[in-house]
Amino acid sequence: MREKQVVLATTHVGRDNIEFARSALESTVEQLETEVIPMWIEHDPRIPPHGRIIDAEVREREDGEHELIGRVETYEEEDLKGEGRIPLLDRTIPVGIDEDESGEIIFFNRTFDGEADQRDINEISEALNAEATREEKRSFELLPVLKITGKYALGAIATGFLGKIGADVYDFFKEKVKELMNRKAEETDERLLIFNPVVEVDGCLVEIKVILTNPTDEDIEKLFDDGLQKLDQILPKHITDNSVRCIVYKFEGQEIELRFGVRKDAAPLDPELFRSD
Secondary structure, X not given: OEEEEEEEEEOOEOOOOOEOOHHHHHHHHHHOOOEOEEEOHHHOOOOOOOEEEEEEEEEXXXXXXXXXXXEEEEOOHHHHOOOOOOOOOOOEOOOOOOOOOOOOEEEEOHHHOOXXXXXXXXXXXXXXXXXXXXXXXXXXXXXXXXXXXXEEOOOOHHHHHHHHXXXXXXXXXXXXXXXXXXXXXXXXXXXXXXXXXXXXXXXXXXXXXXXXXXXXXXXXXXXXXXXXXXXXXXXXXXXXXXXXXXXXXXXXXXXXXXXXXXXXXXXXXXHXXXXXX
């Protein structure tokens, strides 16, 4: 494992037209007092984290702007060959939902800023009685990602989600998701739909990501009609270690495939280390 300092963000307007306020940089420093932040390659959730941010500070630049300097640890191949090679930190990764959150949240990035996209997102949010939140990701080439997040009981994700949405708007919800993802298919070569339930296990929140790459209408139908029930069946078998805080699955060909896990301190876990199926 290698440790280095890197510039994580600045208050300049970047090529992506995103500008971070100094207060946003300072909030990251405060966050790292109790949490550790995983580092993802180009914000792609299908790839295990390649490192973690363990500390940071805000510095003033010569031009009067400010920058966030992070102390990061990047993983090397030998670190990932066995359990316990990456030192366990007494901090945990952030989960994409508050402890007391009970409703659904729709997360989207700036690739969905178009008028038609925003109309569809608003209609999906209304169908779910959910909050819609734009995630700021500083990356010039950003992968379109739409996430549906909510807090559910372990083993009862399907009934929890379908119970909240209700049969009367269920078909409308699926059609609007299809419409939105089909529009993205006309604009980009790759896009992701993520069903992102959060469950509580032994008093800790565990984030689940079921990822659909370039989903077709049939994929979307199968995920919500059958896939969530399959997830309820397999998930308890995969949470066998209280250090696991994130489990990532791929949904393809109507099947859910376990890809990898993430330990509470942002270390990636090979599926063989924590599944019992």
